[in-house]
Amino acid sequence: MKYISTRGCDDGSDAARAILRGLAPDGGLFVPSEIPAFTESELELLKTCSYESAATLVFKKYLVGFSDEEIACCVHSAYGSGAFEDCDVIDITTCGNGTKILELWHGPTCAFKDVALQALPTLLVQSAKKCGERDKIAVLVATSGDTGKAALEGFRDVPGTSVTVLYPKDGVGELQRRQMVTQRGENVRVIAVRGNFDDAQSAVKRVFSDAHIASSLETRGVKLSSANSINWGRLLPQIVYYALASERLSAAGERVDFAVPTGNFGNILAAYYAKRMGAPVGTLICASNANNVLTDFIESGVYDRNRPFYKTLSPSMDILVSSNLERLLFELSGRDCSAVSGFMRSLSDSGRYNVGETLSGAVRELFYAGCCSDTRTRETIKRVWREHGYLADPHTATALAVREDFARERGYKTAVVASTASAFKFPAAVYSALFGGHELSLMDDYDALQQLSCHTELSIPSPLRSLGSLPTLHCEECSPDELSTLLAETL
Ligand SMILES: *Cc1c(COP(=O)(O)O)cnc(C)c1O
Numbered sequence: 468m469k470y471i472s473t474r475g476c477d478d479g480s481d482a483a484r485a486i487l488r489g490l491a492p493d494g495g496l497f498v499p500s501e502i503p504a505f506t507e508s509e510l511e512l513l514k515t516c517s518y519e520s521a522a523t524l525v526f527k528k529y530l531v532g533f534s535d536e537e538i539a540c541c542v543h544s545a546y547g548s549g550a551f552e553d554c555d556v557i558d559i560t561t562c563g564n565g566t567k568i569l570e571l572w573h574g575p576t577c578a579f580k581d582v583a584l585q586a587l588p589t590l591l592v593q594s595a596k597k598c599g600e601r602d603k604i605a606v607l608v609a610t611s612g613d614t615g616k617a618a619l620e621g622f623r624d625v626p627g628t629s630v631t632v633l634y635p636k637d638g639v640g641e642l643q644r645r646q647m648v649t650q651r652g653e654n655v656r657v658i659a660v661r662g663n664f665d666d667a668q669s670a671v672k673r674v675f676s677d678a679h680i681a682s683s684l685e686t687r688g689v690k691l692s693s694a695n696s697i698n699w700g701r702l703l704p705q706i707v708y709y710a711l712a713s714e715r716l717s718a719a720g721e722r723v724d725f726a727v728p729t730g731n732f733g734n735i736l737a738a739y740y741a742k743r744m745g746a747p748v749g750t751l752i753c754a755s756n757a758n759n760v761l762t763d764f765i766e767s768g769v770y771d772r773n774r775p776f777y778k779t780l781s782p783s784m785d786i787l788v789s790s791n792l793e794r795l796l797f798e799l800s801g802r803d804c805s806a807v808s809g810f811m812r813s814l815s816d817s818g819r820y821n822v823g824e825t826l827s828g829a830v831r832e833l834f835y836a837g838c839c840s841d842t843r844t845r846e847t848i849k850r851v852w853r854e855h856g857y858l859a860d861p862h863t864a865t866a867l868a869v870r871e872d873f874a875r876e877r878g879y880k881t882a883v884v885a886s887t888a889s890a891f892k893f894p895a896a897v898y899s900a901l902f903g904g905h906e907l908s909l910m911d912d913y914d915a916l917q918q919l920s921c922h923t924e925l926s927i928p929s930p931l932r933s934l935g936s937l938p939t940l941h942c943e944e945c946s947p948d949e950l951s952t953l954l955a956e957t958l
Pocket of ligand 1: 696729
């Protein structure tokens with residue numbers, strides 16, 4: 468098995484090179500040259516095995532060229548050394564009429580991105596070693612919230628790496644900001660960029676293409692890298708929980724439907740790969756918020772980002788370009804890389820593309836799509852709490868709502884809703900949905916955290932509990948224009 472680009476480039480990259488590079492040389496995304504299948508006995512094993520065993524099984528299928536020891540080391544450091552509150556990494560609970568909840572947020576930052584970002588640092592260091600790269604890896608991340616903290620926790624004190632996170636000074640929640648500026652570790656750095664997320668993101672992109680920085684880094688033996696969700700090393704760890712959960716929940720070989728709150732299309736795409744490998748995964752239910760570009764695409768075959776951008780209660784899904792969709796188009800078009808290149812060229816030229824009837828039909832055969840307004844998100848949080856005693860965060864609530872639409876249209880049967888964050892990560896929004904009017908959404912997040920815990924009699928997850936009293940360790944700040952100069956000498 469090698470890794471090829473969705474846009475046609477085949478330079479013989481193996482898994483290590485694909486992970487180290489992140490993006491393929493032609494701008495496409497790396498995909499495995501063939502999708503491996505589970506054997507009958509492996510599927511049987513998944514019903515009962517531990518999370519670590521399942522991860523080992525899935526990693527081995529894709530990381531050709533990695534030794535058993537390397538994979539064991541990666542899996543153990545990510546999932547077996549106490550980073551996750553529950554040693555099984557995931558938790559599956561029930562929430563009324565055939566709805567199961569797959570909780571993916573028991574890691575150090577209380578959001579699902581931990582599952583991948585606890586594994587990526589080791590994968591990256593091992594990949595660099597295999598490629599004969601002796602440079603130190605400097606990871607640079609722009610974040611609008613969840614990714615930054617998860618990357619800091621993942622790369623913290625990993626030898627041979629450093630991590631620098633840039634967040635928009637005016638663009639992250641107070642709890643999210645506290646999570647970052649209190650980060651411990653010898654190799655971590657957090658910088659506030661004056662401006663919004665786009666300013667921070669553009670500043671990071673300029674750093675990546677800055678020739679002066681590149682040569683300065685080269686002379687110092689540093690290689691710049693990103694922890695972006697298009698890296699194969701971030702997608703791979705997510706396949707594990709779909710394979711595991713579908714096997715554990717499938718009764719008599721029946722397929723299990725999954726509803727996933729979706730932004731960049733990474734999480735739901737991992738479910739597609741698990742299905743292709745032979746796991747009993749049924750319909751993939753793609754939930755969006757008011758930024759419903761994916762809903763329209765799945766229903767019509769037309770992807771069109773020319774529309775207003777909304778800031779919603781589920782900020783990690785506020786996205787108009789879902790990068791990982793490119794991998795799905797590649798697979799469902801029969802791996803037609805010239806068609807995929809055409810769609811992506813059209814997207815960058817005009818902001819839209821039309822995949823045509825055949826491909827659109829293939830998408831609809833696998834996916835169901837729906838979107839959920841903030842009002843409905845709040846109602847869903849309240850209803851699910853009142854009727855089932857389940858406390859959902861705003862992202863999870865969008866998937867619960869769209870799963871209801873799906874069941875009403877196609878009949879009720881067991882479905883799994885992916886829960887991507889702890890409700891305590893968005894306490895003001897959740898508290899006001901449960902107990903108050905709109906004015907409460909302006910309440911202070913620390914107050915909301917205590918009040919939410921008090922009124923629901925649920926305890927605050929430990930990574931969020933002590934945030935108010937931890938010392939601030941990072942207070943660097945710069946304007947977008949200053950960033951390149953600031954980083955040139957200090958990365
Ligand atoms: C990142 C994120 C999502 C979206 O996941 P994608 O892989 O980008 O589709 C959903 N919910 C939460 C809480 C997230 O942090």
